[in-house]
Amino acid sequence: MKSLFSRLWLSATFAVILLFASIWQWLQFSHEFTSQQVQQSLHKELAAHMAHINPLLSKGVTSDAALKEAFHDFMLLGPSFEIYTLDTSGKVVAYDAKKEKIKSSQVDIQYIEQFIAGQELPLLGTDPRSETKQKIFSATRLLDQSGQHTGYLYVIIGGEIFDSWQTLISQHQAPKQWSAAIAFGILAALIIFTLLLKYFTAPLARLEYDLGQVASQSLSEGVALPGDYRGSREINQLSQHIDKLLAELSLQHQTIAGQQQAKHEFLLHLSHDLKTPLTSLQGYIETWLVTPPNERQAEWIEIAANSGKTLQQLLAQLLELAALENGQVHASVQQVSLRLLLEELQQSFAPRAETQGIQLDFQLPHDRAIQTDPHLLKRVISNLVDNAIRYTPSGGKISIRHHSKNGQEWLDVVDTGSGMHQHELSALQQMSGKPIRYEDNAALPQLGVGLAIVRQLLGLLQYPIEIESQPGKGSQFRIQLV
Missing domain, CATH: 3.30.450.20 (PAS domain)
Known part of the structure; x- marks a missing residue:
């Protein structure tokens, strides 16, 4: 009795019996009224x-x-x-x-x-x-x-004699009449409402069956109800809403699956980034330990120290990325001199670029003030320049220039390094004017932690970015400041 059909059937049967009893009472009253009118008139x-x-x-x-x-x-x-x-x-x-x-x-x-x-x-x-x-x-x-x-x-x-005979006859005839009337009413209710309810609830029963079949389908391949439901308007609309929810659920499942795959690829790349300096550090230290003291070379310790610094830098970047993804970092906008900010960066990266034989060209703008968070913007440019230095060979060039176009101000970071493939560009360009969280968007496959941080920071600053890159020909990152 928990099904919709049985509940509707019982409710409808009770309503029909109640209605029949009311009609019977009305007919009795009407019959009595008419009989009295006829007799009194006669x-x-x-x-x-x-x-x-x-x-x-x-x-x-x-x-x-x-x-x-x-x-x-x-x-x-x-x-x-x-x-x-x-x-x-x-x-x-x-x-x-x-x-x-x-x-x-x-x-x-x-x-x-x-x-x-x-x-x-x-x-x-x-x-x-x-x-x-x-x-x-x-x-x-x-x-x-x-x-x-x-x-x-x-x-x-x-009079009294008439009432006595009428009561006597009613006592014998009324139970039979009532029994026949009730039996007929129940039988009519059973037949009529069983047919009607079966007809009206058939689309709902079919919808319930189809939903059970949907449970066995694969979300990754897309799920939907098998057809239209031509019952009541409510059932038709309900099936449309369910189809819409199933489509959204399937899309979310596919998105999550893609995110998991991208995250897996990102972690593989990250493990490689961590493993390289860690292996170098461990290898040179072990070599130092097994080498006789008179044969040890100082440069081994220097290389091991550099590997330790690289490892420390990667771990710091991981902590920074985690803080960004957890919403622990917020932009604090203020008026900043873009020239002073770029001068600081130039002084910071000049020794490293010179050591690696890379030309670092900072085209400093006039004293231009912009509204931004200086620490976050400096971190964005630092990561882009750092990444460019890592993938630009000796004799290459890295340029940072500020320019205006169609009333908008842009800051470009251009290198002649190894460049990126199309799928890497698509991953990096998944940005919006809002802070981006790792769980809600695919991670950056094969781009490293530094560019993943760039992606998050640009979301906080609400700065769009345009990227042009070809493998073996270098990359150009164009950030829209205003």
């Missing part, structure tokens, strides 16, 4: 006719022993009638019944006057044999020979 002149044919009543007599005998004769001819005479105030005067049968000795003459005035039937009046029940009646005024109003002749239509 016997409308009954009291007037009785008063006309009876000598005493025609003379306006309301209390006489002979009236009881006349009432007895009338009631033998019409067992369903009860006859009374009333005085002008509605008090019961004469009747043919035992005294204890009379429960109400006063009749409301308001309805009698409405009846005599010809108002719409049925009209219910006081039943002298009941304290609360009202019945249809026939009534007429009684007048004496001088025309003086002496009282009323009041005839109850469907």
Whole structure:
């Protein structure tokens, strides 16, 4: 009973039975109303006719022993009638019944006057044999020979004997009628609503089945519901929303799979970057230890120290990248002299470039102030220059120049190094005006930690970048400052 179909079926069946019972009650009331209207209309002149044919009543007599005998004769001819005479105030005067049968000795003459005035039937009046029940009646005024109003002749239509027989018959027939009606109503509800609910819930059942089949499909290949659902508008819209969610889920799965692959490649490259100086450090130290003291060369220790510095630099960059990805670094924008910033960088990299035989050309701008975070921008340029020095052979050239184009200011870092492949360019160009997190975007395969940091820092600074590079011909990084 937990399924939607069974719940709808039970609710609908209960509603039909309740509706059927209400209709049955209304029909009973309508039948009773119509029956009373018909009977009262048929016997409308009954009291007037009785008063006309009876000598005493025609003379306006309301209390006489002979009236009881006349009432007895009338009631033998019409067992369903009860006859009374009333005085002008509605008090019961004469009747043919035992005294204890009379429960109400006063009749409301308001309805009698409405009846005599010809108002719409049925009209219910006081039943002298009941304290609360009202019945249809026939009534007429009684007048004496001088025309003086002496009282009323009041005839109850469907009296006590009629009620007894009707109750007896109803006790035998009503259970059968009710049983047949309820059985028919339940059977009708079962047939009609089973068919309707089966029809209306069929698309929902199909949707549920199709969703179960979707669970066995591979997200990496894309998942979707097999077809359209032509049921109600809500089910059709629900299937469309589910299709949209499945498409987004599949896309996210493929994105995550790509990110994991890119991360794996990045970690492989990173492990190589870490392994190289670590191997060099360990190799020269071990060589130093196994070599006799008189044969040891000082340059071995110098090379080992340089490898240690490289390893330390890589670890520092890893910590910096982790801080960037975790949102621990924020841009603090202020007015900065671009010339002074580039002069500091030139002084920092000049000795290293000279040692490696690389020409370092800083084209310093005029004293130009820009709004930026000086530490983050310096870190971006430092990483680009450092990466250029690493991959530019002796005799190569690295240029840093500032220029304007279409009202925008650009800072270019150009080298004549080994360059990058297209997939490396695509990875680096995945930047936006917002800080970029490693989990939300593919890592930089084969680009090293330095360029990964550049990627994060440019996101913090909201600086777009354009990259041109060809393997063996060098690279050009163009950063838009304003």
